[in-house]
Amino acid sequence: MLPLINSSYFQNLVEGFTNGVLIVNTNGEVYVANTAAAHTLGCTVDQCNGKSWRELLNGIVYSLQFEGFMRDATSTDRCNLPFFTPYIRPDGQTRYLNLSTSPLVEWNKLFGIMILITDVTPLHHMHEREKAILTENNKLQHERYESLQNISQAIAHQIRNPMMTIGGFAGLLLRRSGNGSKGCDSEFLEGILDASRRLEEIVNAVSQFTSLSIRDPKPLEIGGILDEARETIAARVAENGSRISWDVRLEPVSMVLDHALLVTALQEIMENSLEAFENGSGRMNVRGSKTQENYLLVLADNGIGIEAGHLPYVTDPFFTTKAVGVGMGLTNVERIVREHKGGLFISSRQGVGTTVSIELPLDFTSLG
Template sequence: MLLDELFLKTIFMHMPVGLAVMGEDGGIVTVNEAFERIFLMDAGQVAGKGWGELFLTDEKNPEFNQVILDTIARRANGIKREVPYFRDSGETLTLMLVSSYLERQGERAGMLVLIDDVTEIRKLADREKRLLAERAFLVREREEGVQKLAMCLAHQIRNPVLTIGGYANLLLRNADLAPSLRPRAEGILDGSMRLEELVKAVASFAALPSPSPLNVELESLLGSMISSVERYAAEQGKRLYVNNGSFPQCLLHVDPVLVQEALLFVGMNCVDFAKDDDVRVRVRYQFHEKKKQHVILFSDQGTGIASSDLPYIYDPFFTTKAQGVGMGLTSARRILREHGGELHVRSREGAGTFVAMHFPA
């Protein structure tokens, strides 16, 4: 028994968090070494003294004292709060308090208070929060700059491109055009049309608005997307087979127009990169409990993406399609990030592609 008591006392004294035990009269029975370090008091200074005598008369720390007062008033167990504590020297600590009211046969038996000095942890967390906020600001500032530049370029390029295309078209309508010049005029017209597609894609990307979130039914959102992709597949002379089962009833707080656009980019890619005219896609939903995220998952059996191409799939104008401008995934990822989410793509050439769209809950 003596060995057990010695063992428990050793644990008590050397715990990394402060611990104070008060008796039924409110006097402090014992404290450990961590308590002494936090409050710059030794056991001899506090033994037998009341908590009120040591702390409650200190007007600098009302939040700290309120935890103890609430524990007594409510006769509560496990009241837990993070509070500031101001030392006489002016130094400020951040303390995590856990206090419990102890009873024996309905009568007050004392109180137990755990005190964890989380000052450094809080400083690191605040610093990380500041850095993340600064980084987010710089990213937004850069994206806004790119948007403005893209809008200006799109506007400045569109008019000359339309003029070039118009003159090429007029040349081709001219019956007196020399046969040797016709292929060149056709090349100019094709090039101008391609440039016009690029300009439209840039303008569309630059004009993406900030999200206006609403509560949207998951099933409605995905059902609408699947219908649109089915029509797109039919226009390409393909058939879409979607294995999705049933979606749970849940609400996503998103901008329905923008998110529908992002979903369509992904769904249409499944059609474009199918190995044949039968497009097989699996669409699923998961809730990530730990990260508190809604996740929409796409997987197909298409041609996949070469490992050498994967690092560039989000880059503007990068595409391996015969027809396309390479802005789909760029826009989709931007839409998800504007919602506080993220887009992840995994793929293996010849074995299909897996896309995960994450949205905060």
């Protein structure tokens, strides 16, 4: 029994709580229960009092974890983190509860535990409905992607054949023009040939974009993928005589990823940074940290940055400010990240640099 304060005092005190409250003595017996706790657990206050907490809460689904939760509560003088569990009431109804504990201490001696019970069933059902809606939206978005992919592939195929014919004949006429054939204007033919090459680049870019689907997801170390992307960039840096100073700090993690796709995305980000470095040399900071549900990978450079007016459009298809290129690089990165059910965030300041943040889910089922 609780030695210093009588039960009627506690009973009057806990009845003022809107959440359920149980007070358990050091023997594990329920000493006081309020009406809210009894209602949530599907019994009366009298049925609660005098029972052991194991007997009273035997409807908890995660019983083994709850044993550890209560063991920690009775062996320490600190508050536990909240414990979430489904609970099956005596009438068969399932409720979803958040449980937390607080020690009752007097003269530095633990004489009881207060268990706070919060019924989060309506909130849980709302979250489940939201998840169902998001799942359906993702399914519809994936179907739209597939439709767009099929259309894009068909258009690219139909354009490629006449484009190759135009380019081939233009090249042939240009060669004849160089041999002194009459009636051929080499300047115009070069324009036709350049345009056909440009069109071929666009068709190839569209074909690549439509092929960016997850094909081989498996658990991989994020550090290994980053190293592989860096090796490819190192080869380019060596060819150009450039230099990148790396500062990499990653929290180790194994995640379900498509190896080829993520390497492609990281290479594209690194290539953009390399092109943004003044005189071809600069610094690249890479950070990786894990949260409860996601892994955040941040790549920051000290390049020339992106104009504020251009920043909202950098992931749009065919948007580019470069003289060379189609403008699909960051579009592909965004597609790859979305294929992994992740998020892409880009910030930049001119003269300071650009930061690209990739948030990826840790949950294997997210790729299903």
